[in-house]
Amino acid sequence: MTHCAGAAERFPQALIDALGRARKLAVLTGAGISAESGVPTFRDAQTGLWARYDPQDLATPEAFRRDPKLVWEWYAWRRTLVAAARPNPGHFALAQMQVSFPGFALITQNVDGLHARAGSRDVVELHGNIARIVCSAGCGVVEAFDPDAAPPRCPKCAAWLRPDVVWFGEPLPAAALESARRAAADCEIFFSIGTSALVYPAADLPRVAREAGALLVEINPDQTPLSALADFALRGPAGVVLPALLEATERAGKA
Numbered sequence: 001m002t003h004c005a006g007a008a009e010r011f012p013q014a015l016i017d018a019l020g021r022a023r024k025l026a027v028l029t030g031a032g033i034s035a036e037s038g039v040p041t042f043r044d045a046q047t048g049l050w051a052r053y054d055p056q057d058l059a060t061p062e063a064f065r066r067d068p069k070l071v072w073e074w075y076a077w078r079r080t081l082v083a084a085a086r087p088n089p090g091h092f093a094l095a096q097m098q099v100s101f102p103g104f105a106l107i108t109q110n111v112d113g114l115h116a117r118a119g120s121r122d123v124v125e126l127h128g129n130i131a132r133i134v135c136s137a138g139c140g141v142v143e144a145f146d147p148d149a150a151p152p153r154c155p156k157c158a159a160w161l162r163p164d165v166v167w168f169g170e171p172l173p174a175a176a177l178e179s180a181r182r183a184a185a186d187c188e189i190f191f192s193i194g195t196s197a198l199v200y201p202a203a204d205l206p207r208v209a210r211e212a213g214a215l216l217v218e219i220n221p222d223q224t225p226l227s228a229l230a231d232f233a234l235r236g237p238a239g240v241v242l243p244a245l246l247e248a249t250e251r252a253g254k255a
């Protein structure tokens with residue numbers, strides 16, 4: 001069922017009832033939840049100096065091997081955007097939902113750390129975090145990002161240091177993926193928020209949840225490949241829909 005949600009609108013009663021009953025929620029977020037904080041989504045056209053680059057060509061190990069300086073500078077630019085950004089009402093609503101629901105798993109594909117800055121705890125980061133850098137040779141060195149070094153060498157083995165994020169063709173952190181799959185298989189309601197649902201294995205999680213019997217809710221202004229599978233597709237920006245949904249749920253007696 002598609003529903004165009006706005007702050008003043010009512011949500012489907014079946015959804016409010018389900019939220020009133022549910023104890024276990026799993027939420028998967030993507031770049032769209034941070035769009036209202038001013039962080040460009042991954043598939044948006046980039047701006048300024050980076051307008052002529054496609055992120056899909058930069059977020060790869062091959063790109064980094066070919067031109068570490070270029071990839072490093074792209075991440076330094078994005079790091080600046082993230083550092084200047086603030087969590088928005090969508091991030092804060094999810095932090096509040098963690099308090100309201102006894103079982104609440106927040107899984108994100110985002111590398112911006114905005115969920116934690118909004119107060120969410122135990123965020124499962126599937127694609128890493130842009131604030132950290134690691135040794136590209138895998139020797140285990142982890143450091144905080146230094147925007148002035150471009151790019152620095154590993155103090156232990158002299159390989160390039162790289163952002164601690166997951167590029168195309170690389171495995172996701174095993175513990176994070178395992179915990180995300182467990183939460184998806186074990187929840188009563190699964191939310192897919194602000195993601196194009198194109199990138200695997202994250203895009204499998206809603207299907208895992210659906211097959212295990214969970215209700216599937218999508219929050220996105222646009223259709224995605226997941227929309228046809230969703231029980232409820234709430235069409236609107238996450239920063240508007242989530243606080244309104246939280247309020248409607250609380251009004252109906254939850255929390």
Ligand code: BJW
Nearest residue numbers: 030031032041042043109168169194195196199200237238
């Ligand atoms: C709003 C909004 C608002 C706007 N409110 N919404 C199965 C089938 C086909 C291919 C594959 C497969 N399995 C694996 C693959 C290959 C590949 C893949 O999925 N390719 C596809 C593109 C086809 N996957 C991988 O390579 C993964 N690795 C892997 O599978 O390894 C296997 C392996 C095992 C063992 C050894 C070796 C290998 C890795 C994927 C890593 C993805 N990394 C990136 C970069 C992270 C670092 C960085 O940020 O730079 O992650 S790519 C990029 O896409 C980033 C994102 O997290 C990810 C998802 O994007 P997201 O979040 O959905 O953003 P957008 O921009 O796509 O969408 C935004 C959405 O928001 C839109 O829908 C808007 O409408 C909406 N929106 N405003 C709510 N206000």
Ligand code: ZN
Nearest residue numbers: 135139154157
């Ligand atoms: Zn090293």
